[in-house]
Amino acid sequence: MIRFDHVAKRYGSQDALQNLNFELASGDFAFLTGHSGAGKSTLLKLVMMIERPTRGQVFVQNQNLNRLGNRHIPLIRRQVGVVFQNHQLLFDRSVFENVALPLYIAGMRGREVGRRVRASLDKVGLLAKEKSSPMTLSGGEQQRVGIARAVVNKPPVLLADEPTGNLDPELSAEIMNLFFEFNQVGVTVLIATHDISLIRTMSMRVLGLADGQLVYDGLLEDAPRSKPGSEQTDG
């Protein structure tokens, strides 16, 4: 679960988020949308403890992040898998080694690593590519490696920041289906995206940000066509 309770984030004199209140219960799925600079990445960074709120409280899996010191950050990171737009894969390592990285960081060694990595690659349909270099893979395949890495230690929460940003509509739909599959087995999923046309095709909850404020929380199919994010594709 994720809960924001009167959360504000200010960078210097810039208000990135203001008085944000929402909750994703365990097993919920939502898209996070809004214009460039609306505060999507900042919101995700607060969940990952890359940033701290200026005011208010963020809860992840019922833990109040304000109460956790920096030494607890790895504990939260193990509970929150993250998928980035540009994959952030290591091109000098194999697919297997990229996916295994969070397990190594968590101190896991031996056979369990192989078992977990292969289970994860199997879920994203890339079991046959474990020895390949990510460089030899297509954009969609690279994104699936990024997803396998995000879920390899079975986090209860999965975040994604523009995970389909560089992909064509067909591949984007495939990637979204993977997120739905993880959600169906109980993972809480929050996906930041500009891609209103893609999320219009799915009747899922949408959190809409504008200028750091939550201006919409509901099913997009119920919304007037100008909301939320006003179809902006900038940024």
Ligand SMILES: Nc1ncnc2c1ncn2[C@@H]1O[C@H](COP(=O)(O)OP(=O)(O)OP(=O)(O)O)[C@@H](O)[C@H]1O
């Ligand atoms: N490290 C920072 N220092 C100063 N200002 C920042 C910082 N990070 C973000 N901001 C500002 O906070 C606001 C929200 O930015 P954020 O990156 O969260 O928006 P976003 O919705 O993710 O945008 P995009 O879709 O372009 O990635 C913007 O005005 C941005 O300029």
